[in-house]
Amino acid sequence: MQNILEQYKSVAEAEVKTWFEVGTVSDFPENSGACIKYKTKQIAVYNFARKDKWYACQNLCPHKMEMVLSLGMIGDKDGIAKVACPMHKKNFSLEDGTNLAGDDLKIAVYPVKIESGNVYIGFSD
Amino acid sequence: MKKIIVVGNGMVGYKFCEKFVALAENKKFQLTVFGEEPRPAYDRVHLSDFFQNKDAKALEMAPRTWYEEHGIELVTDERITAIHRVSKKVTTSKDLNYKYDYLVLATGSAPFVPNIPGVEKKGIFVYRTIEDLEAMLAYAEKLKKGKKRRIKAAVLGGGLLGLEAAKAVMDMGFEPHVVEFASKLMPRQLDTRASNVLLEKIESLGIHVHLSKATNKILGDKTITGMEFGEYDKIDVEMLVISAGIRPRDELAKTCFLEMGTRGGIVVSDKMQTSDPEIYAIGEVALYNQMIYGLVAPGYDMAGVAVNQIIGNTEVVMESDIDMSTKLKLIGVDVASYGEPFMPVEKGYSIIYENKTKNLYKRINISHDGKSLLGGILVGDASDYNMFHQIYLNGLPIPKDAEELILGSRGEGGSSFGSVMDIPDAAQVCSCESVTKGAICCSITEGDCQNLGDVIAKTKATTGCGGCKPMVVDLVNETLKSLGKEVKETICEHFSFNRQELYDLIKVNQVKDYDETLNLFGEGDGCEVCKPLVASIFATITMETPNKQVGIQDTNDRFLANIQRNGTYSVVPRIAGGEITPDKLIVIGEVAKKYDLYTKITGGQRIDLFGAQLHELPLIWKELIDAGFESGHAYGKSLRTVKSCVGSTWCRFGMHESVTFAIEIEDRYKGLRSPHKLKGGVSGCIRECAEARGKDFGLIAVDGGWNLYVCGNGGATPKHAVLFAEHLDDATVIKYLDRFLMFYIRTAGPLVRTAPWLDKLDGGIEYLKKVVIEDSLGIAEELELEMQGLVNKYECEWKQAIEDPNMAKRFKHFVNSDDTDDNLVFVPMRDQKMPKAW
Numbered sequence: 001m002q003n004i005l006e007q008y009k010s011v012a013e014a015e016v017k018t019w020f021e022v023g024t025v026s027d028f029p030e031n032s033g034a035c036i037k038y039k040t041k042q043i044a045v046y047n048f049a050r051k052d053k054w055y056a057c058q059n060l061c062p063h064k065m066e067m068v069l070s071l072g073m074i075g076d077k078d079g080i081a082k083v084a085c086p087m088h089k090k091n092f093s094l095e096d097g098t099n100l101a102g103d104d105l106k107i108a109v110y111p112v113k114i115e116s117g118n119v120y121i122g123f124s125d
Numbered sequence: 126m127k128k129i130i131v132v133g134n135g136m137v138g139y140k141f142c143e144k145f146v147a148l149a150e151n152k153k154f155q156l157t158v159f160g161e162e163p164r165p166a167y168d169r170v171h172l173s174d175f176f177q178n179k180d181a182k183a184l185e186m187a188p189r190t191w192y193e194e195h196g197i198e199l200v201t202d203e204r205i206t207a208i209h210r211v212s213k214k215v216t217t218s219k220d221l222n223y224k225y226d227y228l229v230l231a232t233g234s235a236p237f238v239p240n241i242p243g244v245e246k247k248g249i250f251v252y253r254t255i256e257d258l259e260a261m262l263a264y265a266e267k268l269k270k271g272k273k274r275r276i277k278a279a280v281l282g283g284g285l286l287g288l289e290a291a292k293a294v295m296d297m298g299f300e301p302h303v304v305e306f307a308s309k310l311m312p313r314q315l316d317t318r319a320s321n322v323l324l325e326k327i328e329s330l331g332i333h334v335h336l337s338k339a340t341n342k343i344l345g346d347k348t349i350t351g352m353e354f355g356e357y358d359k360i361d362v363e364m365l366v367i368s369a370g371i372r373p374r375d376e377l378a379k380t381c382f383l384e385m386g387t388r389g390g391i392v393v394s395d396k397m398q399t400s401d402p403e404i405y406a407i408g409e410v411a412l413y414n415q416m417i418y419g420l421v422a423p424g425y426d427m428a429g430v431a432v433n434q435i436i437g438n439t440e441v442v443m444e445s446d447i448d449m450s451t452k453l454k455l456i457g458v459d460v461a462s463y464g465e466p467f468m469p470v471e472k473g474y475s476i477i478y479e480n481k482t483k484n485l486y487k488r489i490n491i492s493h494d495g496k497s498l499l500g501g502i503l504v505g506d507a508s509d510y511n512m513f514h515q516i517y518l519n520g521l522p523i524p525k526d527a528e529e530l531i532l533g534s535r536g537e538g539g540s541s542f543g544s545v546m547d548i549p550d551a552a553q554v555c556s557c558e559s560v561t562k563g564a565i566c567c568s569i570t571e572g573d574c575q576n577l578g579d580v581i582a583k584t585k586a587t588t589g590c591g592g593c594k595p596m597v598v599d600l601v602n603e604t605l606k607s608l609g610k611e612v613k614e615t616i617c618e619h620f621s622f623n624r625q626e627l628y629d630l631i632k633v634n635q636v637k638d639y640d641e642t643l644n645l646f647g648e649g650d651g652c653e654v655c656k657p658l659v660a661s662i663f664a665t666i667t668m669e670t671p672n673k674q675v676g677i678q679d680t681n682d683r684f685l686a687n688i689q690r691n692g693t694y695s696v697v698p699r700i701a702g703g704e705i706t707p708d709k710l711i712v713i714g715e716v717a718k719k720y721d722l723y724t725k726i727t728g729g730q731r732i733d734l735f736g737a738q739l740h741e742l743p744l745i746w747k748e749l750i751d752a753g754f755e756s757g758h759a760y761g762k763s764l765r766t767v768k769s770c771v772g773s774t775w776c777r778f779g780m781h782e783s784v785t786f787a788i789e790i791e792d793r794y795k796g797l798r799s800p801h802k803l804k805g806g807v808s809g810c811i812r813e814c815a816e817a818r819g820k821d822f823g824l825i826a827v828d829g830g831w832n833l834y835v836c837g838n839g840g841a842t843p844k845h846a847v848l849f850a851e852h853l854d855d856a857t858v859i860k861y862l863d864r865f866l867m868f869y870i871r872t873a874g875p876l877v878r879t880a881p882w883l884d885k886l887d888g889g890i891e892y893l894k895k896v897v898i899e900d901s902l903g904i905a906e907e908l909e910l911e912m913q914g915l916v917n918k919y920e921c922e923w924k925q926a927i928e929d930p931n932m933a934k935r936f937k938h939f940v941n942s943d944d945t946d947d948n949l950v951f952v953p954m955r956d957q958k959m960p961k962a963w
Binding site: 004022023027028029030031032034035036037042045048050051060064065066067068071072073074075076077078079081082084086087089091 | 618619640649650651652653655656657675676677679680681683684688690691692934935938939940941942944946948
């Protein structure tokens, strides 16, 4: 499983080489998540309408290696946008991918941009 | 290393161990405890609870592992048969010898069995150990077999324990008779008028009381058939429980010539030392101040003194004045006496309030100068006991007009008592565990206790008889308030309300959705705690399905299926009451085969289909719905199943139609959202094949209707349901269930199951009965209407989901591709499949 996990590395906006179009805004439910496919990767995309922001992260929960994070509930902890994994409710920051409960499991996050109603995720390859 | 041997593992013997491990000096000693019963010490004070739940473990003071963890050797099922004082050894019933440096006798007492001719006959029991109770139950089962008429059983003794035993006998389905030698009930604690109030209340419950009766002989051949009081005065009974007082178990002391009281008991000093300085005696075997103290609190104090003496803290001695105040709930009637209950005229005067229509009696005894409270009695309502007890113990000032203590302050309004905080710090609030008011408050102000639970864990207050609980709760709340802390449970960082408050806010303000709730009453952007909670509140107010506000549903509710180990889903169609036709079984089989699903019969009489992928869920449900199935709500915090046995339709023992009724109930409450998942059970007879008492609500068919049990779901801490009402007809069952479920749904905290909810409910099961049966809050009709409204609005949410094309998007794994999750790997297992372990 480790090799599946290793393909997910956070991408900063400056490192983006490909802005990959994944659908229109209306394809994504408000205030929750959905999953897209990019090459071999599964990416969770969140339309955080309440904050008027979009987030993206790996769909793989690094805890038990299931492709489920896009199904998790989003919200905030002390103002930090987060997703709770549906399996065991581990909380991950959608801003930098850290585990808010404090152990070392982290997730990769990706930049999102919206242009004329289309949604793009930034990848470095 | 010096050796201590404790003989006896009852409540006091256990308390010795507990106090021993709490002292640092214990490292210099090796402790061995002998108990003749097969199990470790248990709470004998609450023995009658055993009749309700048959759970010996629940009464345990501490598990066997506790002794191991603290390096105490616990030997059970072995009695000490001799003490050799010169060689300092004891011999056990297995003929083994153990050496001691200090010996502690905590052998307690045995029930006193009066020497009545015929007392050895079959069907006569004492009321002391779990084994006694088990023997009674087994005998009762045998007696009841095949008999239609009500069988009479008697209890000899109308004291505290006798009345407890009478309740037990009544719960076993017998017609109970209490036979008392004295002319009043509880002769040691109550005066005649208090006794009469208690008598009337007890008789109104169906317990027959025979006062001033001396039993001449017990009738019957080998087995008891009756009791004879005079030549023409007898009653027919088929069982007898003797509860005529206790006798100290002092045989061991006698045979090794320790100093004894003239009427038994081992004489001890204020150090709990016997006439042999290396031998101590504590609890009901010890004669201190020429008295045997039959209460647990003085026994605990004695245990503390003995531990300290042995360990070297020789300044710790027993007080000479021992408080014998008690408060009990007998058969649902409060009874308490404190200080000096009977007032000799030369010491003071009494003020008595009696209200026969309400079965109330209150007596206070006041000193001649009118300045202090010397004691008193409460029957019917003992809610003031803690305060009276504290006033008495600490000599607190009383109102100038002492009658205000029982009649309340008139004129100026307000309570005649001050705040609980006025009690001196040294006042003992929990006498079982010797916890002072100071210790309770300091655990918060100077320690790190944050709430009631912390305080109880830290100080052990309330863990004995529990009588001090209301006062401890007040003290904790007042102390927290004085520190400026808010005393409440809140949902999460986004809502500073509890679930019940938010429920009311949403309902009263007719809020329409989660966002509006958050805008009006919350802050931030919500989270996985408050979203499903609000979703649940909306479901219980409006019966909206999870399809309405999808984004706030927990993942299971969002996809109307249970997410499982590898991220696939399980599907559970509703099979009400477990009844299913062959045609429907075939459909399930065919669907499972087509989608390659792992199939299992669940514990709740349904069929669970595992391994479905997200995109397959609507396809599977389409086929199931076409065949007449509905959602089983197996994913929701909602009604799951109502389990049934076959009942009178097929079973030769069945008394009523448990299947029909289970289906009716399951159909009524299907889709109902609740703080936690709910299950029910309906058994057609007392054999209980549906295990109805392990459910949130359970019904057992008996002669003349249904017995209703509630709150038998404790999750990780198993609980048995509690008997709630008896001999109900179908309509009354539904009425009570409507009220009970709605009340639970409104008031329980998030994810609180029914058993812990009941545990926390102030006033417990009696309070719940009042609300549901007697409508004490005046909300019964409202609860019923609300439930009926929800029942009328039921819609299958899976039907909604597959009929609305917009909802189909939800069940695609990828937004931008029709591919499915390629991460899934299954391996074969017993001709089916399971997720591969990573």
